[in-house]
Amino acid sequence: MKFPVKRMASILTALMMIPPVVRAGEQTVDQKDKTFMMNGAKVAALKVKVGDVILFKNLDPYFHNVFSLSDTKLFDLGSFPQGQSRSVTFDKAGKVEVECAIHPQMKLTVEVK
Amino acid sequence: MIEKLRKARAWTKKGCGLFAALAMLLVLPPLFCAVCLAQGKADKSAFQFPKAFPVPANNHVTSARVELGKMLFFDPRLSGSNWISCATCHNPAMGWSDGLPTAIGNGMTTLKRATPTIVNTAFNELQMWDGRFHSLEEQAVGPMQAPGEMNSTMGDILSKLKSMPGYVQAFEQAYPGEGVSQDTVAKAVASFERTIISQGAPFDAWVHGKQNAINSSAQRGFDLFTGKANCVACHSGPNFTDEGFHNIGLNGDDVGRFAKLPIKISKGAFKTPTLRDIALTAPYMHNGEYRTLEEVIDHYDRGGDNKENLDPSIQPLGLTRQEKRDLLQFLKTLSGKQVAVTLPRLPQ
Numbered sequence: 001m002k003f004p005v006k007r008m009a010s011i012l013t014a015l016m017m018i019p020p021v022v023r024a025g026e027q028t029v030d031q032k033d034k035t036f037m038m039n040g041a042k043v044a045a046l047k048v049k050v051g052d053v054i055l056f057k058n059l060d061p062y063f064h065n066v067f068s069l070s071d072t073k074l075f076d077l078g079s080f081p082q083g084q085s086r087s088v089t090f091d092k093a094g095k096v097e098v099e100c101a102i103h104p105q106m107k108l109t110v111e112v113k
Numbered sequence: 114m115i116e117k118l119r120k121a122r123a124w125t126k127k128g129c130g131l132f133a134a135l136a137m138l139l140v141l142p143p144l145f146c147a148v149c150l151a152q153g154k155a156d157k158s159a160f161q162f163p164k165a166f167p168v169p170a171n172n173h174v175t176s177a178r179v180e181l182g183k184m185l186f187f188d189p190r191l192s193g194s195n196w197i198s199c200a201t202c203h204n205p206a207m208g209w210s211d212g213l214p215t216a217i218g219n220g221m222t223t224l225k226r227a228t229p230t231i232v233n234t235a236f237n238e239l240q241m242w243d244g245r246f247h248s249l250e251e252q253a254v255g256p257m258q259a260p261g262e263m264n265s266t267m268g269d270i271l272s273k274l275k276s277m278p279g280y281v282q283a284f285e286q287a288y289p290g291e292g293v294s295q296d297t298v299a300k301a302v303a304s305f306e307r308t309i310i311s312q313g314a315p316f317d318a319w320v321h322g323k324q325n326a327i328n329s330s331a332q333r334g335f336d337l338f339t340g341k342a343n344c345v346a347c348h349s350g351p352n353f354t355d356e357g358f359h360n361i362g363l364n365g366d367d368v369g370r371f372a373k374l375p376i377k378i379s380k381g382a383f384k385t386p387t388l389r390d391i392a393l394t395a396p397y398m399h400n401g402e403y404r405t406l407e408e409v410i411d412h413y414d415r416g417g418d419n420k421e422n423l424d425p426s427i428q429p430l431g432l433t434r435q436e437k438r439d440l441l442q443f444l445k446t447l448s449g450k451q452v453a454v455t456l457p458r459l460p461q
Contacts, residue, residue: 034355062346062355063425067376079378079425101376103357105238 025052026087029108031066031100032059036108045109048090054110057085065101072096072112155339157320162351166235166307172250172300174307177287182305184283184457185298191270192263194219199256199263199302202228205454208393209309214401219264225367227401230394232449233387235307238356242383242399243370249303254295267295274298279460311389311449319446327446334443337436342413344440346426353388353447359424362417365400380422392445406444410437 025048030037037043048054058064058080066086067076072094077086079102090096090112100106168174185191189198197219202211209230211217216224226242234240240252256262257270274280274293281293287304288297316335318326327335339345349355358370360381370379383399397403403412412418414437416429432440 065376065378076376101374101379102359103355104244105356
């Protein structure tokens with residue numbers, strides 16, 4: 001049986017054309033004591049890459065919201081109770097001001113690069 | 114061999130006992146806390162009133178500034194009609210509010226929202242029912258220039274003030290070299306408002322350990338407030354507010370915070386007011402819908418009336434008549450010591 005060199009080469013070329021699957025980074029930001037926190041420390045600014053996901057987790061015994069009216073990323077994750085999470089994908093480079101519509105003292109600047 | 118096994122078993126037993134004791138130590142306190150919370154035995158230290166109020170770096174409080182602010186606050190000439198002062202609506206004799214369901218402004222126009230008390234506004238993150246002002250300085254000059262309220266212009270206000278040597282001198286003492294300007298008017302009024310603090314409430318004495326400072330009904334009311342009734346979900350901390358915005362199911366079509374922040378949950382949401390001096394500031398709610406605190410408690414017990422965009426924290430409570438009485442008794446313990454307010458002599 002003749003080895004199909006040409007066919008294999010074309011398959012390999014086609015495979016090389018497919019971009020490698022990149023697992024987007026995911027970070028968890030807690031909502032605790034009406035502040036945004038990461039690993040138990042208050043966080044006011046955060047840098048992520050385009051395509052990264054932030055998971056917002058409510059650890060307070062009352063509802064929280066997460067929204068942004070920034071041009072870079074406009075979103076409203078609604079309100080959710082203690083123990084629940086909502087995630088958002090940052091798919092465009094720029095600065096995103098993230099807030100809670102219930103508790104305006106909660107502010108987080110996400111810089112997407 | 115048998116002896117070794119016996120020793121090993123004995124140690125295992127000891128180990129188990131030790132492990133069990135450690136486990137009890139680890140498990141019991143959280144369990145105890147959980148039971149406490151379920152029964153509404155909240156941590157009273159979370160309600161300890163701060164010794165000082167926050168002050169912005171560019172407007173430290175001095176007696177000259179407070180005195181000037183007080184003059185401005187009580188001076189009706191800051192209005193277009195020369196007839197309405199800040200104190201017309203924020204009347205110290207009526208809990209620094211007006212006793213009306215909703216305010217009456219320029220030309221006897223009835224406004225759509227209630228006059229909030231200025232008690233403890235020093236602690237507010239945002240001012241006004243819809244939080245549209247970020248500081249007392251910003252807020253202070255808002256109503257003066259609002260057509261429905263004091264209906265003046267800053268130009269008119271400043272020219273009136275500058276025409277009175279007594280005021281020019283008071284501004285110079287309060288803000289040397291800064292002159293009579295919108296900025297100094299705002300800072301002086303804010304300085305005065307900042308000093309209106311409700312202090313010495315029976316509740317505070319109880320928090321500090323004086324057991325009989327509030328009666329047993331009020332103590333049960335506190336347990337309900339922080340437990341079954343879950344008022345503390347919004348009315349939290351020593352100033353009894355989360356500084357947040359909630360739609361609590363009141364009647365009317367006022368969109369509240371939504372006009373400032375077009376996010377769905379803001380629709381019909383209003384700022385959580387302080388409960389300090391609450392027994393002195395009837396009627397209640399942003400629309401003055403309720404005449405008494407009993408009616409307010411009934412509202413929350415029903416889980417609100419208007420269900421459109423209702424905050425999910427608002428749920429029927431199933432309170433008994435006694436529990437409602439206990440909550441009322443508790444709310445009455447939040448009235449601070451009443452301080453006599455002397456009116457300032459105004460420059461001519």
